[in-house]
Amino acid sequence: MKTLSIAVVGSGGTGAMTTGNLLLEAGARQGCYGLQTRSVGPQIRGGEAAAMVRLSSEPINCASDQFDILVAMDWNNVDRFASEIPIGPDSLIICDPAKGEIPQAMAKSGAKVQELPISALAKQVKSGRDNMIALGAIAEIAGLSRESIDFVLAKQLAQKGEQALQSSLESVESGRKAAANINKRPLPVGNRAGGEHWIISGNRAMGLGAIRGGIRFVAAYPITPATEILEWMAPKLPLVGGALIQAEDELASISMLLGASFGGVPSMTATSGPGLSLMIEGLGLAVCSEIPVVVVDVMRGGPSTGIPTTSEQCDLNIAVYGLHGDAPHLVLAPTTVTDCLFTAQWSVVLAEALQAPAIVLSDQFLGQATVIIDQPEPIELQARRNTATEPGANYQRFALTESGVSPMAIPGTPGGQYTTTGLEHTPAGTPSSTAQNHALQLDKRARKIQEFDYGNHWADIEGQGDQAIITWGSTTGAVREAMARLEHEGINNIRTVAIRLLAPAQPEKFAAALAGVRRILVIEQSHSAQFYHYLSAHYDLPHEREVFHRAGPLLMRAGELVEKIRSWSDS
Amino acid sequence: MKTLSIAVVGSGGTGAMTTGNLLLEAGARQGCYGLQTRSVGPQIRGGEAAAMVRLSSEPINCASDQFDILVAMDWNNVDRFASEIPIGPDSLIICDPAKGEIPQAMAKSGAKVQELPISALAKQVKSGRDNMIALGAIAEIAGLSRESIDFVLAKQLAQKGEQALQSSLESVESGRKAAANINKRPLPVGNRAGGEHWIISGNRAMGLGAIRGGIRFVAAYPITPATEILEWMAPKLPLVGGALIQAEDELASISMLLGASFGGVPSMTATSGPGLSLMIEGLGLAVCSEIPVVVVDVMRGGPSTGIPTTSEQCDLNIAVYGLHGDAPHLVLAPTTVTDCLFTAQWSVVLAEALQAPAIVLSDQFLGQATVIIDQPEPIELQARRNTATEPGANYQRFALTESGVSPMAIPGTPGGQYTTTGLEHTPAGTPSSTAQNHALQLDKRARKIQEFDYGNHWADIEGQGDQAIITWGSTTGAVREAMARLEHEGINNIRTVAIRLLAPAQPEKFAAALAGVRRILVIEQSHSAQFYHYLSAHYDLPHEREVFHRAGPLLMRAGELVEKIRSWSDS
Amino acid sequence: MNDTAEALGQPVLKAADFKSKLKPIWCPGCGDYSVLMVITKALAALCLKPENVAVISGIGCSSRIPAYSSCYGFHGVHGRALSAATGLKVARPELTVLCTGGDGDGFSIGGNHFLHACRRNVDITYIVMDNQVYGMTKGQASPTTDPDWDSVLTPGGSGIRPFQPLVIALASGANFVARAFSGDTHGTMEMIIEAIKHPGFSFVQILSPCVTFRPDQREWRQKVRPAPVPTTDDPARAARRIMTDDGFNLGILYRGDRPPYHISYRDQIEDAASLGEEFRI
Amino acid sequence: MNDTAEALGQPVLKAADFKSKLKPIWCPGCGDYSVLMVITKALAALCLKPENVAVISGIGCSSRIPAYSSCYGFHGVHGRALSAATGLKVARPELTVLCTGGDGDGFSIGGNHFLHACRRNVDITYIVMDNQVYGMTKGQASPTTDPDWDSVLTPGGSGIRPFQPLVIALASGANFVARAFSGDTHGTMEMIIEAIKHPGFSFVQILSPCVTFRPDQREWRQKVRPAPVPTTDDPARAARRIMTDDGFNLGILYRGDRPPYHISYRDQIEDAASLGEEFRI
Numbered sequence A, B: 001m002k003t004l005s006i007a008v009v010g011s012g013g014t015g016a017m018t019t020g021n022l023l024l025e026a027g028a029r030q031g032c033y034g035l036q037t038r039s040v041g042p043q044i045r046g047g048e049a050a051a052m053v054r055l056s057s058e059p060i061n062c063a064s065d066q067f068d069i070l071v072a073m074d075w076n077n078v079d080r081f082a083s084e085i086p087i088g089p090d091s092l093i094i095c096d097p098a099k100g101e102i103p104q105a106m107a108k109s110g111a112k113v114q115e116l117p118i119s120a121l122a123k124q125v126k127s128g129r130d131n132m133i134a135l136g137a138i139a140e141i142a143g144l145s146r147e148s149i150d151f152v153l154a155k156q157l158a159q160k161g162e163q164a165l166q167s168s169l170e171s172v173e174s175g176r177k178a179a180a181n182i183n184k185r186p187l188p189v190g191n192r193a194g195g196e197h198w199i200i201s202g203n204r205a206m207g208l209g210a211i212r213g214g215i216r217f218v219a220a221y222p223i224t225p226a227t228e229i230l231e232w233m234a235p236k237l238p239l240v241g242g243a244l245i246q247a248e249d250e251l252a253s254i255s256m257l258l259g260a261s262f263g264g265v266p267s268m269t270a271t272s273g274p275g276l277s278l279m280i281e282g283l284g285l286a287v288c289s290e291i292p293v294v295v296v297d298v299m300r301g302g303p304s305t306g307i308p309t310t311s312e313q314c315d316l317n318i319a320v321y322g323l324h325g326d327a328p329h330l331v332l333a334p335t336t337v338t339d340c341l342f343t344a345q346w347s348v349v350l351a352e353a354l355q356a357p358a359i360v361l362s363d364q365f366l367g368q369a370t371v372i373i374d375q376p377e378p379i380e381l382q383a384r385r386n387t388a389t390e391p392g393a394n395y396q397r398f399a400l401t402e403s404g405v406s407p408m409a410i411p412g413t414p415g416g417q418y419t420t421t422g423l424e425h426t427p428a429g430t431p432s433s434t435a436q437n438h439a440l441q442l443d444k445r446a447r448k449i450q451e452f453d454y455g456n457h458w459a460d461i462e463g464q465g466d467q468a469i470i471t472w473g474s475t476t477g478a479v480r481e482a483m484a485r486l487e488h489e490g491i492n493n494i495r496t497v498a499i500r501l502l503a504p505a506q507p508e509k510f511a512a513a514l515a516g517v518r519r520i521l522v523i524e525q526s527h528s529a530q531f532y533h534y535l536s537a538h539y540d541l542p543h544e545r546e547v548f549h550r551a552g553p554l555l556m557r558a559g560e561l562v563e564k565i566r567s568w569s570d571s
Numbered sequence C, D: 001m002n003d004t005a006e007a008l009g010q011p012v013l014k015a016a017d018f019k020s021k022l023k024p025i026w027c028p029g030c031g032d033y034s035v036l037m038v039i040t041k042a043l044a045a046l047c048l049k050p051e052n053v054a055v056i057s058g059i060g061c062s063s064r065i066p067a068y069s070s071c072y073g074f075h076g077v078h079g080r081a082l083s084a085a086t087g088l089k090v091a092r093p094e095l096t097v098l099c100t101g102g103d104g105d106g107f108s109i110g111g112n113h114f115l116h117a118c119r120r121n122v123d124i125t126y127i128v129m130d131n132q133v134y135g136m137t138k139g140q141a142s143p144t145t146d147p148d149w150d151s152v153l154t155p156g157g158s159g160i161r162p163f164q165p166l167v168i169a170l171a172s173g174a175n176f177v178a179r180a181f182s183g184d185t186h187g188t189m190e191m192i193i194e195a196i197k198h199p200g201f202s203f204v205q206i207l208s209p210c211v212t213f214r215p216d217q218r219e220w221r222q223k224v225r226p227a228p229v230p231t232t233d234d235p236a237r238a239a240r241r242i243m244t245d246d247g248f249n250l251g252i253l254y255r256g257d258r259p260p261y262h263i264s265y266r267d268q269i270e271d272a273a274s275l276g277e278e279f280r281i
């Protein structure tokens, strides 16, 4: 796999993000796959910002170990990005000499430095902008064609009028010219097979998957980094006969979902850790009253308010164990940005089929990264709730069925009236405090979750060998890339298991997936190794086991995992 | 150990509870130890009620396997208590023939039945009451002296006037006379050594321990079965310079605690599962901002609203894992009613010492049972927070100390001003999103909890042998009684470990406690075996292990554990 | 509301048809018995069918009402009834949605949802059985309790000014505001009928005595009276009146005509699969 | 409040002494800069010492204020600032406790605590920077936003009647109610000084423009005016006035004299150890 990684930084609204977006789209037009992430300082607006674009010949799912090109329009507070934008002697720094010294954190990398009078050049163009000069320079160095840049600029500036487009095009040209003598760092030649391609963020993929799965009601309260899911869905839901309510808080949003889903309408919300904390009581009610709901948690650095704009796999505990009482439910996690689409859709289907809450653990990286991918195949999964369409005289809402799932009468259905409740109850739903009814209903609720056949989607299993890496969520991308590199090195006796269905545990399938495996390495991005402990509690792990874990906000990189796995593996 | 177990049942305000209270106190006067629990039907007032009193020659901590005497003033809905009041052929049922047939659930026990015209007798006494007739009959059969009954009645009816006392005494006499010919079931001879004795419930012991530990601020919202903790503390706190606020909800109560404790005042609340669910976000803030608070969760049947008036060990998961992000904190649990006093006091001390939230897991049984015990020794544990009394110019609230605990400046202290925050931060408390500060503060918060020396209180370890029972909380009482019986049978190769400090895990101490142990049996009252899974996640358990677990609301009984342990043990 | 039995020419149901077979757990003499009866009468009088009505509640003695009706019921967690009712009504606008509960459920833990339900004006009828106490948890002060009412948890009284539900409802934009007394069954029934018929959020406070923990409330029967002035549609005037009355004036005290929360369901529904088109490069 | 520097004869502090060294994260031109300045001026004018003042907030742009002051600060979670402030003030009555935040923090997620803080009347000063938007999360409608304000999350507007903070405060029993404009620094400072001095719960709504997500609010400067009538002590009159004004009358609009929340600390303090005596048989 060939890749080219470019970071564009600048402060005070210089438009680094725009440059990043345009680069990604232009790369896409030239047949590249790609991934873009962003990072910003604490200022609400106009602070330092970094757009990090990685273009590649094959689909990619993690950030690069090292950047090929770093373009700095200025250096204000840019040292804060030093750890997020690793550079080395092979890297190229392009910067404006008028903007001062290269910060020590960057300079010490030994990267080749190429000065470019970015803002002076911009001033020469009417309404010229630094970030367009930068775009031109990068286009020149990376070999992005005039055709693609023109196209993406025209699209981007469609609303802004001919004048804006003109000055951008001129700036780009000026940037190109200024960079003409810099050594080229050519774009990887895209391997994309024919067919259509998409450019999409994980948060949008999540919204799309949810609607495709059947979600027609959303109630939510804005929170970083989940808001884009909601903002994408808001105008879409009415188009498919659904609705979105902005609730007064998360206590209200989860309760609104319960009301709507009690009414038969598949319902969802999206939030992050602090919001999930406030939904815990409502989720317990969903378990007891067997009302399906989907809650997407786009994880960010924790605990508490934590680091809202960054990524961490730190809400596994609360998602799996956070409810009071014995409260079986579903927890799922997409493994890649693209997989947000599938996992969202599958989660809706499972929640509806099992009449239980499903928590979907995305994270800030998966949610806010934008990728170029092959257009996903349509997924044939549709929510189908077991409803009592003609409830008889002896209808019992919580009847003790073999599967544990009982037909649910939907308001409006004559003869199906019952009262749902968070109190323990008889099969008919009458509150009951006897040990017998408690045991029967606890058994039923556990049974339906535990004995359902989740098929092959519970995990993605790759490779062969008597050693295995176990991982989940956004770390999967880095693990996969590391494994590909190791295979290149000749290490090919390691399996990878990326678990998508976190709860309920699937001990039998896991045992089958690990048949013949002697030792495992668990990889996750959590300070206290939540995933490792969860696995230890619910799976029969080989005695020889190890965990490689650390906190966010730095993303897991394939490079660090290659090191780790190489030294761990005994091949 | 000799015991006598008596259940008194009746409906419509017949006063079964009063009879139970009086029996317990009268037994206490005659040198018995004892334990009383109660059970009620769903009616808010005037429904069926059962008082269950167990008197014994030695301290006891669990309900009896079988009742010796069941006195039924009537049989309305009393079958609901059948499983809570196990009786057998050796038991004696005393009932009023005017109140109809003995329900099948009771009759099939084969218990001896003795009819007594309870309400007819009561009518013969001016303002006579059924429950006093019942008291007299039981007193006669159990050999409770006139002196003790007179004493407890006089105390009980002090407010109600001479007339009420007179008619009660007459009723008791009439009950005695009517029961004169019934075979005696004598009171166990009390083994109480000299010294003072107490009669106390777990909820009150919890309140007392908390105040003794140093709590001076309480904010809370009423909830069954925790309210009595608060109701006991409300008038006491002002006496020691403290205050209690009834908050508008649990979100407010936890936040009020944080404010008060930020102000330097040790603070606590008490709640049950649903309330704890609502405190999760606040607890996360306590972790991140390092503000000590104590939250007592008196567990009840779950999930959701569940079965509010019953007991279950089902909130271990939420207590240990419920917070989002990596959020190290303390979780403790008293093992007996008496131990509520110690564990509350210790929890306050630990929370204050570690500047972290402590969740204390009591349950409905521990909280609402009333016991007769030896007067507890005063406990020499006082809250001592590490405060910055003379913060220098470079004062840093979250300084990276070796222990992980940093001196806390209390508002009012000149020069100590800082802003506490739920955002990740630098040692000074300035919000920071860097990986470095995040790692440093995560390490610090984990370190202070993990590396503190908790001494011997982390668990109660009893017995010898190469097998071990591991348990926690209210199940401990039944385990201990079962072990005592098994020892009597000659089984003496089993250790018991009752864990008081649930989080952080103490793997080294645990390993030492289990040195030489080949196999373990975990015992708990949870449908999904939460404790067993928690142990599996955080301890190195012997490969040969088993869990005996079931849901509430039926209390664990020594008898069922004797069976289980006998068959499990290979001695 | 249009799909009534009468409109469809079906046999009209009686109040008893709106009651379930469950025996209430309430204390003998509790005001909530009358409220239950009145609700069933109102539903019968409106010619509704139980399957088209949903009764949503939280936790408390009063919150037990749903299961005692023969309608669809939702007995949720403490304080969140209005949110669940909102979700249900927005998702299923053709249902008649009643929300019921107590003063603790609605104004203490649930206060925020009350504010926002009034503003949002979704077409729900909210019936609060106000007994100025937490009955279910055995007698603590609620937001509407007088400051000097002694309780075990707040010895000598809470010392806090009572919450004025009707004033808050008005200040938050409720569209229909009434005060009833559970002992006045006929008047209460009429108010509930009007409340259900009124578009948007309607709020009915029913003084409903707790005979067990507030035996003093037996006096309410003597204190209540019909409001001496007719219903107004001026919120400021209504607020002034309620802020200065003694809490015992019964009747519909305000009726406005703010349009209810708009739910924008498109008639032309797109194929969900096609929503992905925008991501194509 | 008695332990002021002046009373102790110590050098009086300047406004700048109440500012920390942190650079605010706010956008250039944000109204909150003025509010920060005004608060520091008010504290200096009151001759308070930073160590005796605590500033409590939740989450939002406006909620960042505590760390920009040199007082003790508490930057808690979203919506719970008033509860934390209540706990602190009741536990430590000798401190001066300010609570600061935004319209989302205070009236959306925090609405319930607002109601109950007004009722409870603990001696706190609550300052809300109302910009009718969620700034921190990049521009969603808040409770005070006009119903037709278009946003990405609520396309075409929320359609919901705005929350009227001052009316709700009055209806809930707030003791001191004022409206200020961040651009009017002198007037705002005087209101804050009065609010801090007033015993019990004082509420100051400051119209504080969000230049980034509500550029239209630059017009506020032209719209605001001093309230044409003097402060009243009649809550019903105040409510009527505020319910009918256009939201741009500035000033102390109500000042009552309800006694603040009583905190009963006994002077004679018992030995905690002796509390067990009652359990002796």
Ligand SMILES: Cc1ncc(C[n+]2csc(CCOP(=O)(O)OP(=O)(O)O)c2C)c(N)n1
Residues within 6 Å of the ligand: B221, B222, B223, B224, B250, B274, B275, B278, B305, C059, C060, C061, C062, C063, C078, C101, C102, C103, C104, C105, C106, C129, C131, C133, C134, C135, C136, C137, C142
């Ligand atoms: C989260 C939570 N906190 C507390 C409780 C305990 N609780 C149950 S009902 C209730 C108050 C009920 O008062 P009200 O709503 O006035 O109803 P009433 O019983 O008086 O009719 C409380 C505090 C609970 N169930 N859930």
Ligand SMILES: Cc1ncc(C[n+]2csc(CCOP(=O)(O)OP(=O)(O)O)c2C)c(N)n1
Residues within 6 Å of the ligand: A221, A222, A223, A224, A250, A274, A275, A278, A305, D059, D060, D061, D062, D063, D078, D101, D102, D103, D104, D105, D106, D129, D131, D133, D134, D135, D136, D137, D142
């Ligand atoms: C529980 C929770 N939900 C949501 C958020 C996200 N959030 C942060 S600030 C904010 C709104 C802030 O609006 P406002 O209080 O008006 O402050 P402003 O930024 O406008 O000053 C939201 C929704 C959060 N931090 N916590």
Ligand code: SF4
Residues within 6 Å of the ligand: B044, B045, C025, C026, C027, C029, C030, C031, C032, C061, C062, C131, C135, C136, C209, C210, C211, C212, C213
């Ligand atoms: S406690 Fe009060 S409110 Fe509850 S059922 Fe009894 S009388 Fe009614």
Ligand code: SF4
Residues within 6 Å of the ligand: A044, A045, D025, D026, D027, D029, D030, D031, D032, D061, D062, D131, D135, D136, D209, D210, D211, D212, D213
């Ligand atoms: S987003 Fe608005 S409120 Fe936030 S700092 Fe910028 S201008 Fe101020």
Ligand SMILES: [Mg+2]
Residues within 6 Å of the ligand: C060, C102, C103, C104, C129, C130, C131, C132, C133, C134, C135, C142
């Ligand atoms: Mg009530």
Ligand SMILES: [Mg+2]
Residues within 6 Å of the ligand: D060, D102, D103, D104, D129, D130, D131, D132, D133, D134, D135, D142
């Ligand atoms: Mg705002």
